[in-house]
Amino acid sequence: MLKYLMFYEDRGIEISYAEGQYVWDSNGKKYLDMHTGHGVAFLGHRHPHIVKSIVEQLNRVSILSTAFRHRVRDEMLDVLSKIVPNKFEYVYLLNSGSEAVDFSLKVARKVTGKKKIIYFTNSFHGRTFGALSVTANSKYRKGFEPLLPETYQLRYNDLSEVDKNIDDNTAAVIVELIQGEGGVNVATKEFVSILREKSVEKGAILVVDEI
Incomplete structure (x- = not known):
């Protein structure tokens, strides 16, 4: 029989069902779900409105x-348009954060015609090949290098690094406004402002990875 490839240590708990912020194991023991599928189920499990909407859509067309x-x-575009600043023109939905990062890097290289990508210390952008190339933690990168060429790591919140390294060859600058995996580090307003200013000046795409 096939075995499922595991990326995380088995906790030895079989989850049978979930509701709201709780999950229950096969023995009926109740747990408060602080994991939420790596933050994906932040609206809780089996929310009646979400379940109803999914079922209704599946009964129309699934893909x-x-x-x-x-x-x-x-309808989705109408809802998003009410909360997204008017300066943004397009949206594209993907399956995961890692895939969104890969897509962003591809778009940046395509539209700018440049190759250089800048990321920052303590960053975590995902584990697909492109996203891993701009993830700083060596424990995730080990065994997969060499990754994408022309990716450069700068110090987070260091203004002098930004000024020296974002240049005419830069396609993209990718940053987390709040680094979660990296230790809950918050970007300063001045740092973000300079990133934006320098990216516009040099014709680079500023990618904000925010979940």
Whole structure:
């Protein structure tokens, strides 16, 4: 029989079902879910409104290429348009944060025609090949290097590093406003402002990885 490839240590707990902020194991023991699938289930498990919406959509169409239009996509854009600043024109949904990072790096290199990508110490952007290339922690990178070429790590919140290294060859600068995996480090307003200013000046794409 096939075995499932495990990326994390087995806790020896079989979860049978979940509701709200709680999960129950196969013995009926109740747990407060502080994990939420790495933060994915932050609205809780089996929320009636979410379940109802998913079932209704599955009863219409489960998957559709962007070559075709569908009402629910327009509804989603309408909702997002009410909370996203007007300066943004497009949105594209992906399956995971890592995939979104990879997509962003590809777009940056494509539209700028440049190769250099800048990331920061203590960063964590994911474990796919592109995202791992801009993740600072060596324990995640070990065994997969060499990763993407022309990626450069700078010190987080260091203004002098930004000024010296974002140049005319830079395609993208990727940053977390609050580093979670890296130790809950918060970017200063001045640091973010300089990142934005320098990126615009040099024609680089500023990618904000925020979950």
